[in-house]
Amino acid sequence: MKLDENVLQIFNSDWALVTAGDKNKFNAMTIGWGGLGTLWSKPVATVYVKPCRYTHEFLERSEYFTVSFYDGKYKKVLGLLGTKSGRDCDKVAESGLTPRFLPNGVTFDEAYVTLVCRKIYRQDMDLNAIPQFAVDRYYLNEAPHTMYVGEVTQVIR
Numbered sequence: 001m002k003l004d005e006n007v008l009q010i011f012n013s014d015w016a017l018v019t020a021g022d023k024n025k026f027n028a029m030t031i032g033w034g035g036l037g038t039l040w041s042k043p044v045a046t047v048y049v050k051p052c053r054y055t056h057e058f059l060e061r062s063e064y065f066t067v068s069f070y071d072g073k074y075k076k077v078l079g080l081l082g083t084k085s086g087r088d089c090d091k092v093a094e095s096g097l098t099p100r101f102l103p104n105g106v107t108f109d110e111a112y113v114t115l116v117c118r119k120i121y122r123q124d125m126d127l128n129a130i131p132q133f134a135v136d137r138y139y140l141n142e143a144p145h146t147m148y149v150g151e152v153t154q155v156i157r
C-alpha cells in the first residue's frame, strides 16, 4: 500500500455529504473539510460541523453518521445541499438524491462510496486554540466547529 496524495485533497476538492438521523428524520449537508485516518487503533473519519448547521442537531443526537462521496456530475447537487438548510426547506427532496436507509444511518444511492461511522468522540473547537488567521476568516460571527470522530464500521460501494 502506498499513500496517494489525492487523499489529502478529497474533501477540499470533491466535497462530501455528512448525513445523520434515521428513516423518520434525517438531514444531510455538504462538507469540504474532513479527515480519514486512525484513532485508538480504529479506522476513523473526522468531520467538522458548525453548531449553527441544522445537521449539527442530528449529529448530536445520533450514534451513527455517514460520510458519502460523489462523482463530479453531482457537484451542483452538493452545492445545493451546502447552501440551503434543511431547517427552511426539504432540500433533500429538491436535490433529487435517493435516500438509502441503512441499519445504522442514512446515505444516498448515488454515492460511489459511503463510510458508515459510529460516533466515538466529539469536541467543540476551542476558540483560544485556533490560529488567528482562521479566527478572522471563519469565526468572527459564528461559533467554532464541532469535531466529530466516527469509527468507520462499514464501507459501502
Ligand SMILES: Cc1cc2nc3c(=O)[nH]c(=O)nc-3n(C[C@H](O)[C@H](O)[C@H](O)COP(=O)(O)O)c2cc1C
Pocket: 015, 027, 028, 029, 030, 031, 032, 033, 034, 048, 049, 050, 052, 053, 054, 055, 056, 078, 079, 081, 082, 083, 084, 085, 086, 087, 145
Ligand atoms: C463546498 C462546501 C463545503 C462546506 N463545508 C462545510 C464544513 O466542512 N463544515 C460546515 O460546518 N459547513 C460546511 N459547509 C456549509 C454547509 O454545508 C451549509 O451551511 C449547509 O447549508 C448546512 O445545511 P443544514 O443547515 O441543512 O445542516 C460547506 C458548504 C459548501 C458549499
